[in-house]
Amino acid sequence: MVRGYLKETMNKVKEGKPMITEAQIRTELAKVFVPVVEQSVADLNLVRKIDITADNITITLASTALTPDVQNFVAAGVRSALQPLKTPVAVEFVEAKPQELNNIKNIIAVMSGKGGVGKSLVTALMAIALRRQGKNVGILDADITGGSIPRMFGISTRPYGSETGLLPVVSESGIEIMSMNLLLPQEETAVIWRAPMLSKAIQQFWTDVVWGKLDYLLIDLPPGTADAPLTVMQSIPIAGVIIVSTPQGLVEMIVKKAIDMAQKMEKPILGIVENMSYFQTPDTQKKYQLFGAGKGESLAKAANAPLLGQLPIDPELTRLCDNGDIEHYTDVSVASLGKALQTALETRNKSG
Numbered sequence: 309m310v311r312g313y314l315k316e317t318m319n320k321v322k323e324g325k326p327m328i329t330e331a332q333i334r335t336e337l338a339k340v341f342v343p344v345v346e347q348s349v350a351d352l353n354l355v356r357k358i359d360i361t362a363d364n365i366t367i368t369l370a371s372t373a374l375t376p377d378v379q380n381f382v383a384a385g386v387r388s389a390l391q392p393l394k395t396p397v398a399v400e401f402v403e404a405k406p407q408e409l410n411n412i413k414n415i416i417a418v419m420s421g422k423g424g425v426g427k428s429l430v431t432a433l434m435a436i437a438l439r440r441q442g443k444n445v446g447i448l449d450a451d452i453t454g455g456s457i458p459r460m461f462g463i464s465t466r467p468y469g470s471e472t473g474l475l476p477v478v479s480e481s482g483i484e485i486m487s488m489n490l491l492l493p494q495e496e497t498a499v500i501w502r503a504p505m506l507s508k509a510i511q512q513f514w515t516d517v518v519w520g521k522l523d524y525l526l527i528d529l530p531p532g533t534a535d536a537p538l539t540v541m542q543s544i545p546i547a548g549v550i551i552v553s554t555p556q557g558l559v560e561m562i563v564k565k566a567i568d569m570a571q572k573m574e575k576p577i578l579g580i581v582e583n584m585s586y587f588q589t590p591d592t593q594k595k596y597q598l599f600g601a602g603k604g605e606s607l608a609k610a611a612n613a614p615l616l617g618q619l620p621i622d623p624e625l626t627r628l629c630d631n632g633d634i635e636h637y638t639d640v641s642v643a644s645l646g647k648a649l650q651t652a653l654e655t656r657n658k659s660g
């Protein structure tokens with residue numbers, strides 16, 4: 309096999325044709341996009357095999373989530389991208405499970421225990437911060453009955469897919485999103501299911517969605533310490549959790565239950581984010597702690613984790629969430645959230 313390839317290579321060299329490398333082909337394939345989702349075959353990790361001989365190139369792609377029409381479109385895209393190499397190209401498709409294609413470096417769940425403290429907002433801002441750093445990021449909305457992520461990102465596109473899998477919907481800045489809200493006939497439609505069905509839906513967002521290659525997959529959890537967090541902690545290989553809190557004492561008490569749950573489930577707490585910590589007047593810049601002095605530091609201590617950030621109450625943030633423009637939030641607190649998370653992950657990885 310190797311000898312044959314070497315012989316072909318030498319013949320090519322003799323003929324004066326430059327040898328095509330796999331790296332060269334991968335660079336070209338990164339420019340081939342799957343229609344509708346606007347993600348490349350490389351990002352979705354659909355490239356299964358690349359065969360190069362002296363006379364032709366064969367590209368094997370996973371057909372997962374792609375209908376025959378889309379497969380034809382993608383195959384044509386591959387052939388056209390590789391045309392400059394001046395070698396005949398064959399494109400083949402093989403079946404693969406979404407799980408075989410998913411290659412995700414860090415899976416992080418965002419939880420609180422308490423409702424309405426800003427878990428979805430923190431998930432969104434964290435994803436935006438990481439995306440701005442050039443990372444490949446996805447959000448799995450595990451709040452099946454009350455999903456708010458699509459609304460914050462202004463997304464209502466139905467996810468595209470086939471019997472073999474679903475593709476996430478991609479936001480303006482390139483964040484992959486999967487949410488039950490996107491699968492409902494209307495975003496106001498109620499999902500009235502018992503817990504086992506909800507758990508099944510969360511599991512399917514993990515097993516049946518082609519997330520592809522991601523640096524971060526953030527999981528937005530619903531409030532509470534019951535079924536959804538349990539399903540996520542038991543069936544998805546999360547690297548850790550981020551805990552969201554607000555300064556009120558009552559919230560602190562409930563958030564401590566979430567910390568307790570993560571510790572009992574032996575999931576590392578990567579950090580605490582305190583939301584609605586203060587309000588800063590736009591004219592005098594004076595800060596007011598509307599809900600009292602923050603408990604972020606003491607919660608962080610209790611969780612033996614860093615305080616990743618303290619977010620202000622910002623009417624601009626409310627407006628952007630409501631209008632689906634969260635990706636346009638430019639406050640400095642966003643960038644520092646992303647940096648703090650990365651530092652927390654690095655510290656944890658170093659310590660074992």
Ligand SMILES: Nc1ncnc2c1ncn2[C@@H]1O[C@H](COP(=O)(O)OP(=O)(O)OP(=O)(O)O)[C@@H](O)[C@H]1O
Pocket residue numbers: 420422423424425426427428429430451454456529530531583584619620621622623625626627629630
């Ligand atoms: N720091 C903030 N400044 C301004 N508005 C905020 C802030 N945090 C949250 N909000 C507003 O509160 C709304 C609810 O926040 P969010 O949906 O993130 O809470 P949640 O904890 O995910 O709620 P649930 O428990 O229902 O999942 C947001 O859509 C936003 O409008």
Ligand SMILES: [Mg+2]
Pocket residue numbers: 427428429451456528529530
């Ligand atoms: Mg939420």
